[in-house]
Amino acid sequence: MSVRVGLLGATGAVGQRFVQLLEDHPTFEIAAVTASPESAGKSYRDAAKWRVDTPIPDHVAEMTVRETTPEALPDDLDLLFSSLPSGVGAAVEPELCRAGYVVSSNSSNERMAEDVPLTIPEVNPDHLDLLETQREERGWDGALVKNPNCSTITMVPTLAALDQFGLERVHVATLQAVSGAGYSGVTSMEIIDNVLPHIGGEEAKMETESRKLLGDVENGELSLHDVDVSASCNRVPSLDGHLENVFAELDANPDPEAVHEALESLDGADLPSAPDQPIHVFADPDRPQPRLDRMRGKGMQISAGGLRETAEGVQYNCLAHNTIRGAAGASVLNGELLVEEGWV
Numbered sequence: 001m002s003v004r005v006g007l008l009g010a011t012g013a014v015g016q017r018f019v020q021l022l023e024d025h026p027t028f029e030i031a032a033v034t035a036s037p038e039s040a041g042k043s044y045r046d047a048a049k050w051r052v053d054t055p056i057p058d059h060v061a062e063m064t065v066r067e068t069t070p071e072a073l074p075d076d077l078d079l080l081f082s083s084l085p086s087g088v089g090a091a092v093e094p095e096l097c098r099a100g101y102v103v104s105s106n107s108s109n110e111r112m113a114e115d116v117p118l119t120i121p122e123v124n125p126d127h128l129d130l131l132e133t134q135r136e137e138r139g140w141d142g143a144l145v146k147n148p149n150c151s152t153i154t155m156v157p158t159l160a161a162l163d164q165f166g167l168e169r170v171h172v173a174t175l176q177a178v179s180g181a182g183y184s185g186v187t188s189m190e191i192i193d194n195v196l197p198h199i200g201g202e203e204a205k206m207e208t209e210s211r212k213l214l215g216d217v218e219n220g221e222l223s224l225h226d227v228d229v230s231a232s233c234n235r236v237p238s239l240d241g242h243l244e245n246v247f248a249e250l251d252a253n254p255d256p257e258a259v260h261e262a263l264e265s266l267d268g269a270d271l272p273s274a275p276d277q278p279i280h281v282f283a284d285p286d287r288p289q290p291r292l293d294r295m296r297g298k299g300m301q302i303s304a305g306g307l308r309e310t311a312e313g314v315q316y317n318c319l320a321h322n323t324i325r326g327a328a329g330a331s332v333l334n335g336e337l338l339v340e341e342g343w344v
């Protein structure tokens, strides 16, 4: 089976990761690429300042970049992946869904909407049930599915694994790579020899999205998990890979061995881009590290380490590749889930 996909925002940091990840995909075939009006009409090779570490696939390099509108897209696409700036996504994604397209999106607009599944296949695949409600309420023939913010997706699978111990409260501090801000997001003068202790809106995203991801969907209705999450987000001079220091307060009092076992036992998803084991736990206290560990599982595995019992529960560090597991790879995985569940 071949699924013809279109990439919205294909020239950006995340868009290029989509192109890279889909090069040898068993099902998805890139059939259209879009970007801003300034890039439309150019070849992808000329429009994209290619910065990922494998060559541009020839057939994509030769494609003409389209405008990001329903009229500019071919009718025979089965699925769209979106990595548009959120303001652009907010305007265009509903139009595309109304026109009948199924959209798996990275952008933050509508992540918290009650009828929009915010999905990590290993954590809450059943939230796709919200699509029935979405179609009913919005009258769409298409569908909109979101993946979470890159810092949120690094932590939430670990919390899902720990929920069996009674997850009550979480404090997290992040050390986020510069690629998270996009190519022109942070200048070298700002970040070299420095740490920026503010990333606009990031804390609130971690605090709210986590509760939705860990929540329940029953009879087409969403209820949030009642865990309290407090986040503090920092930009550091690593290129890729968000590292996070998590303090989880748990009702039960598991020892670190039980926590280790629980983290490594989170079930994998039976999807082409899913790692066999979603979370790897290091015994070495100085791992995971961004440069050494972000490419585990082709950038899709989450790493944890430094497990330590605290008075209220457990402390640990976790890491994921922010533009792969945290962005393009997360959308691809959701696209695979949409195919598996018959929405595409």
Ligand SMILES: NC(=O)C1=CN([C@@H]2O[C@H](COP(=O)(O)OP(=O)(O)OC[C@H]3O[C@@H](n4cnc5c(N)ncnc54)[C@H](OP(=O)(O)O)[C@@H]3O)[C@@H](O)[C@H]2O)C=CC1
Pocket: 008, 009, 010, 011, 012, 013, 014, 015, 034, 035, 036, 037, 038, 039, 040, 047, 068, 083, 084, 085, 086, 088, 106, 107, 108, 148, 149, 150, 179, 180, 181, 182, 183, 184, 322, 323, 326, 327
């Ligand atoms: N970087 C990361 O780690 C993560 C990013 N995201 C989200 O993904 C999205 C993309 O991020 P990123 O790739 O880093 O951003 P970039 O700035 O690198 O890329 C933005 C893309 O959107 C296109 N674009 C810009 N304006 C318009 C417009 N008016 N109409 C149509 N297309 C437009 C750009 O095209 P052009 O080249 O022509 O300007 C480019 O293809 C954002 O919403 C971001 O928040 C989510 C998770 C992680």
Ligand SMILES: N[C@@H](CC(=O)OP(=O)(O)O)C(=O)O
Pocket: 086, 106, 107, 108, 148, 149, 150, 151, 176, 177, 179, 180, 181, 199, 202, 205, 322
């Ligand atoms: N804000 C994230 C990346 C991002 O774009 O997040 P979101 O998808 O929630 O807008 C970072 O800086 O690393």
